[in-house]
Amino acid sequence: MGVNRSCLQISILLAALISGPSFAADISVSGGNSGSGTGKSIVQITGDMVEDDILKFKQMIKSLPPQTIVRLDSPGGNLLAGIEIGKAIVASGFATSVSNICASSCALAWLAGKPRILSPSAKVGFHLAYKSNLDKTESGAGNALVGAYVSGLGFGENIVRYITSAAPTDIQWLSSRDADLLGIDVVVSDEHEERSVLQKNHPNGEEAVGVAETAKAAADFIKSIIISTTYSDTEALETVENIYADNILYFGELKSKAEVYSDKLKYVRRWPFRSVSLRSDTITASCGLFRCKVTGIYDWGVGNAKGHKKSGTAVFIYEFEVSDTLRITAEGGEVLSRN
Incomplete structure (x- = not known):
């Protein structure tokens, strides 16, 4: 009710920021039946994210069904790429999963999934946004974008503070205890069980709309x-x-x-x-x-x-x-x- 009321009242009413690596991530799609909009698909993102990956990702997911899993294996990269890919994930109602390491901008994209799946050995890490690869001092504007994005996913200020608590040159690895205390819903499962997890945890489409x-x-x-x-x-x-x-x-x-x-x-x-x-x-x-x-x-x-x-x-x-x-x-x- 609050969402609809706010919407009615309101109606009455980086890439240059974070320079990512020069090589794009490897993005591929497998499985599913994209032509009919049914079935299940896997989108694999591997390597450093760059701004060009935003358009590439959006084009590749256009015809994918809602029951799609985005598997992430990346140390991070461009801040805007992580945020925009995350926004595309949540808009599509996709799940996210990590089997190895997903840090920095990759971790921001992972947060957008419903459900968020981690293998028992997976590591997800966060840190403050920084100005560039040559100037790794904190970027106030970058962290404002991160805060707005994370809040837009439905998380509270406690989670925003947590993911921006580590220095630009450090990293805050998400532990299962931290996830429980913060209220970040995480499903621990290996790749073989991802399908059944996705079937049980598909998000409420009406609420997302x-x-x-x-x-x-x-x-x-x-x-x-x-x-x-x-x-x-x-x-x-x-x-x-x-x-x-x-x-x-x-x-x-x-x-x-x-x-x-x-x-x-x-x-x-x-x-x-x-x-x-x-x-x-x-x-x-x-x-x-x-x-x-x-x-x-x-x-x-x-x-x-x-x-x-x-x-x-x-x-x-x-x-x-x-x-x-x-x-x-x-x-x-x-x-x-x-x-």
Whole structure:
């Protein structure tokens, strides 16, 4: 009921981030009867994930039946690849399994499966997102994307904290005890028993559709806000007046609505010419009963009458509450690159 109510109210309302290895993962499909949409299939992902694997994976699973198992054997790779493959897994209702090692971005993809299957000797590990292979310092924007994605899977803040607890150069291996304490449902089974496990644990399709509808409404709302406020000074300022909360977590600092309005006013006066191109495939929304968080990546450009111009790529982060009224409670982000 809460999901449908939130959806109704909302309707009224990296790749550059993590540079992965240069070699794509090996992705293959076996078994099943993809032509009829029945039967069972196995999708095997082996090796480091890169951004190009996102499209490759989505194309390969288009005709696969719901009772498909995605077997993962990867040390990780590109953060965005793990998240986007995970989103495709949960949207398709697939199961995930690990027989060997699945770490970093691979572990994020594994979390999306229902059920999540591990062989008795399998290892799944997590760590903080980092800026690049050459700069392994923590990326605030990367971890914001991870948090939004994990929340969108239906996990609580305790699990978000757990999977982002290890340093970028370290790893937090998931133990069976930790999984039990955190409430991460895991089925321990070898490959020979995966079929029977999948038959018993197929997810509730109606619930998945409701969550997806709410997330889509939240993402559409924020996309409309970004586009309208980019191209119209009036919209940008009226949005703050009409939709922002009295106090907002604004780029990491608690600001009053008046302070945010003043900052927006200075920005639109300084840069009267503005453009934005949203990368739709990167936008992630997670919603609870009365709160939603939306993150994503976009390309931007600004200019003024003096001929000064700037452009680049950035992550955006918005949070808003939905009760009798809708109020944006947080806005933030991080510039990934400047041209």
